[in-house]
Amino acid sequence: MLSKGRAAVNRIGLGLILGGVLLTATPAGAGILDASWTAPTTNSDGSPLTDLASYRLYYGTSATPCPGASFSQFASPTPSPPANQSVTARLTGLSAGTLYNVSVTAVDASGSESACATPLASAVARIDFAASPTGTVSFGSVSVGSFADRVFTVSNTGGGTVSGNVSASAPFRIVSGSPFSLAGLGATQAVTVRFTPTTSATATTNVGFVADGDTLSRVLTGTGTDTTAPTVTITAPTSGPTYITSTTPLTLGGTASDNVGVTQVTWTNSQGASGTATGTTSWTASGIALLVGTNGLTVTARDAAGNTKTVSLTVTLSGTAAFTDDPVVAQSTPVKAVHLIEARAAIDSVRAVHGLPTVGWTDPALTQGITPVKAVHLTELRTALNQAYQAASRALPTYTDATVVTRVTVITAVQLNELRTAVHALQ
DSSP: OGGGOGGGHHHHOOOOEEEOOOOSSSOOBEEEEEEEEEOOOBOTTSOBOOOEEEEEEEEESSSOOSSSSOEEEEEOSOSSOOTTOEEEEEEEEEETTOEEEEEEEEEETTOOBOOOOSSOEEEEOBOSEEEEOOSOEEEEEEETTOOEEEEEEEEEOSSSEEEEEEEEOTTEEEEESOSEEEESTTOEEEEEEEEOOOSSSEEEEEEEEEETTEEEEEEEEEEEEOOOOOEEEEEESOSSSEEEESOSSEEEEEEEEOSSOEEEEEEEETTSOEEEOBOSSEEEEEEEOOOSEEEEEEEEEEETTSOEEEEEEEEEEOOOOOOSSSSOOTTTSOOOHHHHHHHHHHHHHHHHHTTOOOOOOSSSSOOTTTSOOOHHHHHHHHHHHHHHHHHTTOOOOOOSSOSOOTTTOOOOHHHHHHHHHHHHHHO
């Protein structure tokens, strides 16, 4: 019986052997210590020990943890220990990475406790599992909408069974290996972490391995890249490549999409104007001022990464030409350079409406009182206008003096009025 006095401690010979190894440079949760000692066999009076009930393993960071409030109690394997019996026990709930002093006492069936064994044993508390790799894990550059995986290995470093789970925050997630249960020293399990970027940016977070109250953290980093251009379409006033109208301003409408998201839709007019549409996935651009003739409209969709996509629509604005001296009066109104200049501009306009290029006119800079009016000027006007009628699938106009002869045919008021009437008919 240990109740005969604490002097028996000198004959118990508990000889503590403790060991621990720090598995991470940073204290992480609850650590463990494994302790072993030789069981006592006799009472202080030399009689055989027959009622050994348990051991108390005292621990702490102070120099004298025993006796004290912090201890764990372990049942004795037998009330009558044989000679040289080794007893082992594990302390849990410690602060990993911290140095602890430990001592043991024996307790009999009646609750009497021996004195603290000396000398004290010291060791650093460790955790009972590990995770590798240990440094920052980079997933590199990953396209938005795609993913990359990295594999960690969690292992049992303390024996017994270690159970836990792994977690990470978006855009990272655990796709396999969690929860885990590792039975036996050295048992391992693979844990797969996936990076799925949703934006063109660098993401950094921690992956946490938690088991038996311990936590190990590893830094995860990855960069999302977006090289996919948006799509954009024009659906109104037409989905075709060209459009003819006689009214201005014009309203465009359409759709746009992107693997991440469209941030802006803008438009430009080859005649010099530009603006920003309302909406993105469904957009509207209103108030687009058109000039008579060809207006090249370009719509651009842009995403957050700066990727762009454009679509174009050629809009031709037709108009009713206004002529000086309308009508030209025979034998009263002299034919002027301005009459020919206006006719050229009107014919170029109707040609543009029907998809024809402008004309390279002879004497493009007509100057009143300087540039003489020639037969070739009339011939060019008729030819250019006839081409516009053909493009419109219309019957050609008829002209007085159908055959124009250089130095013979004189441009008259009748001929100018015929041209003007034919232009109006095609507008």
